[in-house]
Amino acid sequence: MSRLNGALLIGLMVALAASLWAGRVWIDPFHPGFAGATAILVELRLPRACLAVAIGAGLGSAGAAMQAYLRNPLADPGLFGIAPSAALGAVITLCLEAYGVHLGAWASTFFALMGAGGAMALLGLIAGRQGGIALFTLAGMMIASLSGALMSLAISLAPSPFALSEIVAWLMGALSDRSWADVWIAAPLMMVGIGCFLLAARSLDALTLGEATARSLGVDPGRLQGLLILGVGLTVGGSVAVAGIIGFVGLIVPHLIRPFTDRRPSSLIVPSALGGALLLVIADSLCRIVPLAGGELRLGIGLSLLGAPFFLALLWRMRREGNWG
Numbered sequence: 001m002s003r004l005n006g007a008l009l010i011g012l013m014v015a016l017a018a019s020l021w022a023g024r025v026w027i028d029p030f031h032p033g034f035a036g037a038t039a040i041l042v043e044l045r046l047p048r049a050c051l052a053v054a055i056g057a058g059l060g061s062a063g064a065a066m067q068a069y070l071r072n073p074l075a076d077p078g079l080f081g082i083a084p085s086a087a088l089g090a091v092i093t094l095c096l097e098a099y100g101v102h103l104g105a106w107a108s109t110f111f112a113l114m115g116a117g118g119a120m121a122l123l124g125l126i127a128g129r130q131g132g133i134a135l136f137t138l139a140g141m142m143i144a145s146l147s148g149a150l151m152s153l154a155i156s157l158a159p160s161p162f163a164l165s166e167i168v169a170w171l172m173g174a175l176s177d178r179s180w181a182d183v184w185i186a187a188p189l190m191m192v193g194i195g196c197f198l199l200a201a202r203s204l205d206a207l208t209l210g211e212a213t214a215r216s217l218g219v220d221p222g223r224l225q226g227l228l229i230l231g232v233g234l235t236v237g238g239s240v241a242v243a244g245i246i247g248f249v250g251l252i253v254p255h256l257i258r259p260f261t262d263r264r265p266s267s268l269i270v271p272s273a274l275g276g277a278l279l280l281v282i283a284d285s286l287c288r289i290v291p292l293a294g295g296e297l298r299l300g301i302g303l304s305l306l307g308a309p310f311f312l313a314l315l316w317r318m319r320r321e322g323n324w325g
Helices: 002-021 034-070 082-098 107-127 133-156 161-171 180-207 211-216 221-243 249-260 265-289 299-321
Strands: none
Touching (some): 002 034, 034 249, 034 265, 133 161, 180 211, 180 221, 180 265, 211 221, 249 265, 249 299, 265 299
């Protein structure tokens, strides 16, 4: 396992270095005028790369934890309504700003986090401490559906085409025009969220033997559920707060990493975090260099173009194997 983590870490370092040079304007570190480009590196590309690492690590580990908890390879953090609820908070803020209600520079981030926190609280209230996996899943789907409907209503009430385009662009997900302030918001949330998954790792291992066996081994279902709700809320809600909706990372990464582990959830969380960071850094770099007339390709769109075929291939493979989790 240390070899896998080491290989992923080396790959991440290489991808980070490449992401600093790559872009619409390529920077040659050996060029005599390289010193003049340090402002671009330090103030634009480095915080963007660090944000990609933080968000990718959070989403990758969240996907691994959710798939282990639900014992379903198709599980994704977005299933539980945290991302749509966080997006709803930010969309409401953008609509209010368009109507002339000035809430401050950090209002969008604050309300996005409040939306994630509200979804976490509602999920815990509905599922309860003794709620099973089926009830937990249905509660998450209900929250996601309600948040999506309210978000569509808020978008339809946008007062101008400009406000509408701004909301839609934010929902597409991107790391462009982000600063160190966004990194200081996202990074602590991701670290605490990943910490929750690590605390739940042994209980997730026991859960692979069945709920009854896990209880007999001393697993507290309420504590495990609370750790998962908190961890997913912080990682997914934090990523949406600063970058919009970025999907499929939590689905793709655990599937790519799992064959190289012993398939225990406790062995998958850290590699999935590193793999998620690596995937997001590479994807963001590619989005920057893809030539588009209207600017760069949005990261959320790029990952959807990658994730949708991956999801279909996964469904096809499961259908052929007759394995539907």
